[in-house]
Amino acid sequence: MKLKQIEQIEGYRFTLTFESGEVIQTDLKDLISSFVAEDALQTARIDPDWACLEFNQGFADIEPKTLYRYACEASHHQQAA
Template structure:
């Protein structure tokens, strides 16, 4: 598999979301630190607004205010592992 995507997301409480990835792996993330770090996420500091996420075309978590989180970042937070990105080939063209 050459990419990571969120296949399922369920709101838990506060700033916590349960995620399942296209690899079959799953885990929980707490995004409170990100929500309080970025001005664009200010509307999401209200947990009712935070709970209104959707999966965008990547697919990854996104909100109507324009805030989203890269699927690779979510994967690392949920599983404690980095997703291995494809490496360029060293063969000549």
């Protein structure tokens, strides 16, 4: 499972596209706000070697499987609410 594309929507909300073609919109605040300040969110990029989402030139990163699992769970909770 690799991350192929990211787009910041607003604040900690991102659209994530995975290699499977699945596109998930999710709020990453609970996952990364302890490590990434809101004013550093524009540093988001996909690491070319590991396909993980990273911030602050790699100071903080999220492994693609962890990101996918978090995004799916968060999306499921939003749909159930």
